[in-house]
Every structure is written in structure tokens, then in C-alpha cells.
Amino acid sequence: MAGSESGEVESRLARIRIVLINTTHPGNIGATARAMKVMGLSSLHLVTPKIYPSAEATAMASGADDVLQHAVVHESLDSALAGCPLVLGTSARLRSLPMPMIDARRAANQALAESETHEVAVLFGRERYGLVNEEMQRCQFLVNIPSNPDYSSLNLAQAVQIIAYELRVAAQGFADISVQPPDWEPVDDQQMEGLFEHLERTLLDLRFLNPKQPKRLMMRLRRLFNRARPDQNEINILRGILKASQDAANKESGAK
Numbered sequence: 001m002a003g004s005e006s007g008e009v010e011s012r013l014a015r016i017r018i019v020l021i022n023t024t025h026p027g028n029i030g031a032t033a034r035a036m037k038v039m040g041l042s043s044l045h046l047v048t049p050k051i052y053p054s055a056e057a058t059a060m061a062s063g064a065d066d067v068l069q070h071a072v073v074h075e076s077l078d079s080a081l082a083g084c085p086l087v088l089g090t091s092a093r094l095r096s097l098p099m100p101m102i103d104a105r106r107a108a109n110q111a112l113a114e115s116e117t118h119e120v121a122v123l124f125g126r127e128r129y130g131l132v133n134e135e136m137q138r139c140q141f142l143v144n145i146p147s148n149p150d151y152s153s154l155n156l157a158q159a160v161q162i163i164a165y166e167l168r169v170a171a172q173g174f175a176d177i178s179v180q181p182p183d184w185e186p187v188d189d190q191q192m193e194g195l196f197e198h199l200e201r202t203l204l205d206l207r208f209l210n211p212k213q214p215k216r217l218m219m220r221l222r223r224l225f226n227r228a229r230p231d232q233n234e235i236n237i238l239r240g241i242l243k244a245s246q247d248a249a250n251k252e253s254g255a256k
């Protein structure tokens with residue numbers, strides 16, 4: 001089997017973290033650990049799980065308790081995404097704001113290509129209503145598991161299983177695909193959030209944004225920069241431009 005020597009595939013997968021957001025049923029957390037371990041994934045992050053730790057999670061993990069034991073529990077999505085330049089958000093639905101949507105197979109190949117050089121996060125939403133808009137806006141891509149359009153929502157742990165399988169297949173085949181390493185290193189989530197905050201403040205100062213309703217336009221701008229995926233140098237240039245604009249706006253308002 002291509003590239004499947006013991007440990008090689010697992011080490012490729014080690015930089016890909018599975019992030020479960022606000023999970024209701026602890027059984028799903030256990031079943032996720034099992035789904036991951038079977039495919040050689042080990043990095044599980046839990047953002048504000050409703051009930052955890054739990055005997056039900058351990059029972060459902062069925063031998064994958066090591067994945068559970070090493071799971072990191074976070075109070076916020078910010079900390080779960082720290083250090084991740086690529087964030088993929090899984091979704092059963094197409095949302096009102098069209099975001100770049102790719103299927104599970106393409107997502108897995110993208111994740112593997114990038115995990116050569118940096119951390120990758122794959123987000124999974126709540127059982128009842130998935131990911132909220134603010135969470136989707138943290139993602140460069142939304143990932144859909146192709147399914148029946150009239151009944152498209154999988155059980156959470158089963159969705160993790162399919163993504164984990166695709167990641168394994170991609171990791172095994174990866175030795176055969178020559179991927180050019182990108183000559184840029186995209187910045188992580190924290191740097192992107194810093195840019196968006198600075199941009200929003202500046203556009204408010206410039207009165208370009210309506211202070212009563214800044215979110216709609218910011219959503220569009222986030223989409224633009226998430227598509228571009230700037231590196232550190234580009235972030236520095238953009239923030240320099242924002243600072244100069246703020247200074248000019250302040251000078252002008254002071255002169256009046």
C-alpha cells in the first residue's frame with residue numbers, strides 16, 4: 001500500500017486537529033475519539049463541551065481512551081485555533097453567505113498538503129444546529145460531505161469518521177503526489193483576527209462602516225482576506241496602511 005509504512009501516515013496526520021464545538025452528547029465525544037484513532041488521528045480539541053469528562057464518552061471510545069485522555073478542553077474557539085493557519089469548517093448546509101465550499105476529499109488533500117508545514121484544524125458543530133456564522137467566518141473553507149440533499153445531516157461522530165477516513169486515504173496516497181510547497185507561509189488565526197479588528201476599528205474611524213451595523217460588510221471583508229490568506233509580510237503592510245489611514249483621519253478631525 002502506498003506510503004503506509006507504520007507510523008509514517010500517523011506522523012503526517014499528527015498536525016491535523018479535530019475540534020468539536022459545544023458538543024451536547026458525551027457519547028459523540030467518545031465515538032469521535034474512536035473514529036479518529038481507527039484512522040490514525042490523535043489530536044482532539046473540545047470547545048466548551050456540555051458534559052465532559054463522562055463515563056459515557058469513555059464507554060463509547062472503546063479502547064481509544066488515550067485519545068480522550070489527551071483531548072484538550074478549551075473555554076473559547078480562539079484558544080482551540082491558536083497557531084492554525086488553515087481552518088476547515090464542516091457543514092451539512094449551504095448558508096446564505098456563499099463561502100468557498102469544498103467536498104471532503106478535496107478538503108483532505110488540502111489539509112495534508114498544508115500539514116507538511118503547519119497546523120490544520122477541522123471544526124465540527126453542535127448536534128442541533130451545527131456551526132454558527134461567527135465560527136464559519138474563522139474558516140478558509142467550508143467542507144461538505146456529499147449526501148442526500150433532502151436529508152444531509154450526519155450524526156456528529158459519523159461525520160468525523162468520514163472526514164478522518166478521507167484524511168487517512170489522502171495521507172497514504174500523499175507520497176505519490178508531488179505538491180509544491182507554497183512560497184508563502186499563511187499567518188495563523190490569531191493574526192487574522194488582529195487584522196480584522198484593526199480593519200473594523202479603522203473603517204469605523206473613517207466613517208466608512210455604519211457603527212450601528214458594521215457586521216455585514218465585515219463579513220464580506222473577512223471572506224476576501226480568508227480567500228487571499230496573507231503571510232506575515234503582507235499582514236504587516238496591511239496593518240501599516242490601516243495605521244496610516246487612522247493617523248490621517250485623526251489629524252483631519254483634529255484640524256477641524
Ligand code: SAH
Nearest residue numbers: 090091092124125129130144145153154159
Ligand atoms: N442541523 C445541523 C447539523 C448538525 S450535525 C446543521 O444543519 O448544521 C453535527 C455536525 O456534524 C455538523 O455541525 C458538521 O460538523 C457535521 N456534519 C453533519 N453532516 C455533515 C455533512 N453532510 N457534511 C459535513 N459535515 C457534516
